[in-house]
Amino acid sequence: MLKSSVSQKTNTNKKKNKNPFTRKKRRVPVPKEYIHKLETVRYSKSTIDTYIYYFSDFLTYCQIENSDTMTDEQVKSYLLYLIHDKKASQSTQNQAVNAIKFYLEKIKGEDRKYYWIDRPSKEKKLPVVLSEEEVVRMLKTPMNLKHRCMLTLIYSAGLRVGEMIDMKISDIDGDRMLIHVKGAKGKKDRTTLLSEKTLLLLREYYKKYKPKRWLFEGQGGEKYSASSLRKVFHRAKKNAGIKKDATLHTLRHSFATHLLERGTNLRYIQNLLGHSSSKTTEIYTHITSKGMNEIKSPLDNLEI
Numbered sequence: 001m002l003k004s005s006v007s008q009k010t011n012t013n014k015k016k017n018k019n020p021f022t023r024k025k026r027r028v029p030v031p032k033e034y035i036h037k038l039e040t041v042r043y044s045k046s047t048i049d050t051y052i053y054y055f056s057d058f059l060t061y062c063q064i065e066n067s068d069t070m071t072d073e074q075v076k077s078y079l080l081y082l083i084h085d086k087k088a089s090q091s092t093q094n095q096a097v098n099a100i101k102f103y104l105e106k107i108k109g110e111d112r113k114y115y116w117i118d119r120p121s122k123e124k125k126l127p128v129v130l131s132e133e134e135v136v137r138m139l140k141t142p143m144n145l146k147h148r149c150m151l152t153l154i155y156s157a158g159l160r161v162g163e164m165i166d167m168k169i170s171d172i173d174g175d176r177m178l179i180h181v182k183g184a185k186g187k188k189d190r191t192t193l194l195s196e197k198t199l200l201l202l203r204e205y206y207k208k209y210k211p212k213r214w215l216f217e218g219q220g221g222e223k224y225s226a227s228s229l230r231k232v233f234h235r236a237k238k239n240a241g242i243k244k245d246a247t248l249h250t251l252r253h254s255f256a257t258h259l260l261e262r263g264t265n266l267r268y269i270q271n272l273l274g275h276s277s278s279k280t281t282e283i284y285t286h287i288t289s290k291g292m293n294e295i296k297s298p299l300d301n302l303e304i
Contacts, residue, residue, distance in 0.1 A: 028059035031067055037106050044162055044185070046226075054099035067103065075100055127253040128246050129287050135254060141239040147232045149198075149205045150216055150224070151251065156195040158255035158273050160185065161230075161248050165223050167215040169206075174199055181274065190274045256284045 030052050038048045059067060061081060062074040082088040082096055104110045130138070139152055154164055163181050171180040177194045211217045216224040233248045244250075256269050270281040 025060050025063060028056060028064060030055045030059065031107075033107060034067075034103055038102070041106070042183075046162055050095055051099040051102055054096040055103060058096065058100055068108070126283065126287055128244055128250050129257045130242065130244065130246060130250060130254045132258055134240065134242050134244075135251075135258075137240040138236050138242065141236045143232065143236055145201075145205050145208055146216065147236070149201050150229060151233060151236060152198055152201055154248070155251040155255055156198045157192045158252050158259075159192070160252060161226050165214075165216065165226055165229070168213060169211060169215050171215065172199075172202060185274065188274060188276075190271065192272045192274075253284075253287075256281070257287050260284050261288045 034055060035048070035052060038051055043051070058064075058075070058078045059070075061078050062070070064070050064074065078100075079093065079096065082093055086092075088096070135155060139148060139155070143151075150164065153159065154161070157179050159167075159179075159181065166183065167179075167181075171182065172194065173180065174194070177196070177199070178191045179194045180189065180191055182189050209217075212221055214221075214223045218224040218228065230248050233251075237246060252273070256273055259269050259272075260266065266278065266281055266285070269284070270278050273281060275281045
């Protein structure tokens with residue numbers, strides 16, 4: 001009994017002596033009005049999730065229970081924390097800034113009051129692209145028909161992940177060989193290519209799986225999840241022996257690059273991808289190997 005009492009006292013002392021600054025902070029949820037406003041402006045699920053995560057992260061870091069009380073100094077402190085402690089990329093910093101600005105401008109209505117926040121310039125990284133041979137290897141790796149169909153569709157039509165997941169059976173136009181992409185990024189509809197090979201694969205898939213509403217359904221007839229699809233991609237990449245730091249979005253980059261290398265006009269590629277600005281599409285001119293293969297290094301002209 002005495003031993004038990006001493007043990008309890010010792011444990012209590014340990015808890016009392018614990019440094020309070022090492023305790024894990026309680027996650028502060030975002031206000032319901034913040035979520036409602038995000039849904040009202042019809043942002044994509046991915047954008048909504050990102051904004052909620054970073055605004056909650058900011059509130060948690062500063063332990064702000066009432067978001068109306070947030071100050072300039074707290075915002076600065078959080079951004080410095082992301083930069084120096086978390087070593088966050090410029091893309092992450094931008095996402096965090098946008099999440100905070102959304103609350104300040106759309107919820108509190110503070111017109112440009114907080115535009116003092118330094119916006120980091122976006123890193124100009126060239127996207128990773130798979131070669132045509134690597135795409136073939138990946139799509140030929142052992143996988144079930146549904147998985148092969150999804151990866152093939154993304155590459156063959158240059159789709160974003162969310163666009164393919166949101167696709168319905170009626171969006172496939174086999175007569176005109178077009179795919180209707182509805183409510184894409186920027187809330188714009190567009191059409192893109194329907195490959196003959198993809199159409200044959202889709203017909204085979206439809207006969208086997210008989211989807212009801214969404215073109216690709218997950219459990220319970222709901223939309224197939226993006227996280228599950230990413231796992232499918234990384235498994236196929238590994239099985240194909242591809243070592244590049246490629247993501248599911250790499251298939252879209254590869255679609256655009258391969259079209260450009262085969263002589264497709266940049267303007268057409270811009271329309272197929274749904275880019276508002278041609279400058280966004282022009283990045284693929286820096287990736288393509290077309291023309292580069294015809295240039296010889298000056299070293300090759302030397303007799304050494």
